[in-house]
Amino acid sequence: MEKENFKKVLVFIYLFLLPCAILAQSNTIYTRSLEELYFGRQPSARTEAVGRCGVAIMGDVFSSFYNPAGFSFNNGLSLSGSYAEPYYLLQNANYNFIGINYDFKNYGNIGLSRFRFNYGGIEYNGDTDSDFISMFILSYAFKPTKDFSLGFNIDLIQKKSFQRSFYAYRVIYPVDVGLLKVFKFRGRKGINQRILIGASLFNINCAKIGFEGQKNALPVIFRLGGSYKLSLYKKMFSPKLNIFSILFTSEYQDLFNSKYRTGFKMGTEISLFEMFAFRLGYYRETLDDYGYSSNKDLLDDITFGFGFQLPLYTITGKKIPLNFKFDMTTLQQPSYTREFDNCGNFTVYSFSVHWTI
Numbered sequence: 001m002e003k004e005n006f007k008k009v010l011v012f013i014y015l016f017l018l019p020c021a022i023l024a025q026s027n028t029i030y031t032r033s034l035e036e037l038y039f040g041r042q043p044s045a046r047t048e049a050v051g052r053c054g055v056a057i058m059g060d061v062f063s064s065f066y067n068p069a070g071f072s073f074n075n076g077l078s079l080s081g082s083y084a085e086p087y088y089l090l091q092n093a094n095y096n097f098i099g100i101n102y103d104f105k106n107y108g109n110i111g112l113s114r115f116r117f118n119y120g121g122i123e124y125n126g127d128t129d130s131d132f133i134s135m136f137i138l139s140y141a142f143k144p145t146k147d148f149s150l151g152f153n154i155d156l157i158q159k160k161s162f163q164r165s166f167y168a169y170r171v172i173y174p175v176d177v178g179l180l181k182v183f184k185f186r187g188r189k190g191i192n193q194r195i196l197i198g199a200s201l202f203n204i205n206c207a208k209i210g211f212e213g214q215k216n217a218l219p220v221i222f223r224l225g226g227s228y229k230l231s232l233y234k235k236m237f238s239p240k241l242n243i244f245s246i247l248f249t250s251e252y253q254d255l256f257n258s259k260y261r262t263g264f265k266m267g268t269e270i271s272l273f274e275m276f277a278f279r280l281g282y283y284r285e286t287l288d289d290y291g292y293s294s295n296k297d298l299l300d301d302i303t304f305g306f307g308f309q310l311p312l313y314t315i316t317g318k319k320i321p322l323n324f325k326f327d328m329t330t331l332q333q334p335s336y337t338r339e340f341d342n343c344g345n346f347t348v349y350s351f352s353v354h355w356t357i
Contacts, residue, residue, distance in 0.1 A: 028217035030258040031111035033209055034115045034159070036095075037133045038219055039261060039285075041084045043097035043115055045327035045350040049305025050267025051281025053251040055183060055223040058149075058180055061099040064113040064137045066223065067178035067200040068151030071109040075099050076321070076357040082350040088333060092120030101139075103187055103357070107144030111339035134158045137176075139153075147182040153202075157218075174203040174218060191206065191230040192242075198313030199224045199289075206257070217257055224250030225265075241314055245271045253285070260288045267303070274314060277307035277327075287336065294339050313356050321356040 041047040044062040052065030061080035063070030073219035078101045089095035099113035119131040134157070141151035153176035178200035185193040200223045208215040227249035231242040250266040267281030307327040312320040327350040333343035 012050055015122065015343045028206075028208065028215070028257065030217050030219045030255055033216040033218055034133055034157070036087065037115065037135060038221070040087060041095040041346070042118070042348065043082050043084075043095070043350075044276075045053050045218075045305055045329045045348040046269075046279065046307060048331070048348050049279035049281060049303050049329040050247075050269055051251075051265040051283045051303055053227075053265045053267045053281065055178070055200050055251050056196045056225040056227040056319045058182070058198075059198060060187055061111065061113070061217065062097070063141075063151070063178075063352075064099060064139045064153060065097075065115070067180060067198050068111075068139045068153045068176060069141050069149040069178040069198065069200070070182035071101055071139055071151055072112050072143050072149035072180070073182075074109055074354075075103050077102050077326060077355045078352065078353075080350065080352040082340070082348060084346060084348040085241070086346060087117075087119075090091050090120050092118075094120075095120050099137075108140055111137075111139035111141075112292060113137040131161050131314060132159070133189075134286040149183065149346045151180075151200075152176070153178075157207075159211065172207045172209050172218070173205075173208045174207040175205045176200065176202040177204055192229075194229050195226045198226070201256075219258065219261070220256040221261075222254045223251055224227055224254055225249060241311075242271065242274050245274075245327055247271075262286050263299075274311045276310050277301075279307070279310070279329075283325070293339055296338055298337055299336070301331070301334050303329065303331055305316075305331075315352075318356075323352075323354040323356075324353070326350070 013284040016108050024160060034315055042052055043065050046053040047062065058070045058073040060070055061078045081098040082098045083094065085094040095117045097115050101111035103109050115135040117133045136156040138154045139151060143149050155174040157172050164170055180196060180198045183195040206220060207216050210216065227247060229245060229247045231245040247269040253263050255261045261287030263283060265283040267279065269277055271277045271281045281303040284298060287297050287299050289295035289297040300345045305328060310324040312322045330345055330347045333346050335341045335343050
């Protein structure tokens with residue numbers, strides 16, 4: 001039965017996304033517009049640490065950036081935020097996120113997220129101001145069946161430029177979709193196993209951003225991935241406390257309206273007592289070298305990070321319905337040129353609070 005369900009999921013992915021791929025390829029080619037927002041930094045320290053894999057990880061407010069279907073596996077009320085800095089030569093630049101998600105039980109899950117990339121202070125005629133890109137996402141996810149989820153995003157992207165003493169506001173509305181299927185396996189007593197298959201397509205309406213008559217296409221991003229998680233639980237603080245778990249995840253990324261930023265990602269996470277997490281990952285993406293041998297045509301890097309969680313809901317036997325989580329990673333900024341490879345480090349901090357209702 002599970003094998004047949006797996007085949008149905010793959011067929012659904014193919015039939016649903018093929019028309020979108022044809023539409024995107026016939027549209028304007030993506031030329032790096034808003035690259036800082038989509039590819040510069042990850043809003044989740046956890047995702048950044050596991051090779052930037054996020055499409056097949058469930059139960060996370062950050063799902064709106066990778067796969068909105070992941071919201072369906074959040075039970076209760078969740079609040080998350082993150083902060084990352086710097087961005088190459090822009091020492092005052094930062095990327096921050098805040099999001100909230102609520103489970104309406106039989107009516108699905110609704111989430112609201114805000115992503116913001118600040119370029120740092122810019123001085124003009126004695127005044128200092130900051131250019132920024134903001135993306136607001138309204139997400140909805142539901143489960144047609146117990147272990148199958150569909151999710152949708154409606155995005156509002158705003159870019160403000162401080163140019164020649166005037167402000168330029170640009171607003172667009174991309175739409176995103178995603179799906180997530182869970183396969184659970186029964187093992188020996190004290191062992192839980194599950195496999196997740198996830199897929200998402202961002203900007204299915206091929207939205208463009210423009211100003212003064214010129215329009216540039218935004219990326220149409222396709223992600224397909226899977227993950228496997230093995231957990232060992234034992235009655236210690238709680239009957240269901242996972243004393244050890246290991247997660248393997250991998251992901252394929254393709255831009256339907258560009259031959260660049262196509263890549264493969266993979267990562268792993270080891271958790272102890274549901275409190276301490278250690279992560280390692282790797283990713284590689286194709287780049288446009290613009291015909292210069294000094295520029296890289298491939299971006300690849302090893303990632304790592306750690307996390308801490310306080311699962312009060314599990315430890316207290318559901319008496320305190322709260323979980324707190326903190327994640328962090330500090331990595332070297334990847335270089336886009338072969339001539340210089342010391343761009344300094346950047347740091348991403350993430351936090352989450354979950355209230356089980």
